[in-house]
Amino acid sequence: MNDVGMGENLLFLTDEQLRQGIEAMFFAYRGFTADPDRILAGMAYGRAHHRAIHFINRALGTTVNNLLILLGVTKQSLNRVLRTLIEDGLVESRVGVTDKRERNLYLTEAGEALERQLSDAQRARMRAAYRAAGPQAVAGFRQVLEAMMDPEMRRKHHALREAGQ
Template identity: 90%
Template structure:
């Protein structure tokens, strides 16, 4: 240990354990998205549509620019997704009252119904996993997820949560 580079002695997981964690994350994500993916496929939508619907639901009236920052996608990509959702009657875009250049986004009743179907499926899976793991594991899981976020994304995540959105 005396010859180990600084900080290396703080690492308590082997490369094999980390590889297993990475693989578990891939498979968990696949499971987490599988139920919504089946619903989205019937509508010819993808995960980008799901993320947009989720965050518009969480922050009704959010601006397109705010959604761009939250999702970390290009303007072209988001516009393509929003155009489809608006044309299909799931999202409504309203011109800003103080700044006419801003577009504020809201889910329509159909959009809210789709969001509920997608979220219900994920909440059921997450609820079952959290119950099986127990409260200490849930707290640890959240800590690990936050620690994996880039610092700026973590700051946005906390601001988003504190805003009640």
């Protein structure tokens, strides 16, 4: 933020400025995941469980295959996470309505409660950061994040955003 205040041309960043941005992303991500990590640690869950819960909540009835694409993990890894979430009563897997081979995923009431607890913690952190930065910085931050996404992930991000409105 000091760079902006000093009037530097941010379109031509030095390697050191880029390194500082990369480090800021690492530390911000660490802060962003800290609260959910603490909540999940007592349940023997990790970030993969959190991501699965988040995206099942965002796209109720999503298929296992769609979740694989969104999360970018192996089928074996996702099956391990889903098996635990289903056994613990947080996720329900239902046979597909149009295709009986598909499995549609839904959060149970307990899963919805955990998702709320996890996202409330992250929303509080995001809300405080957004308020501190101001609307122009928030808009710029979103532009930077979207510009860093691969085109396919950007399309999925936009589709989730539109579905949630």
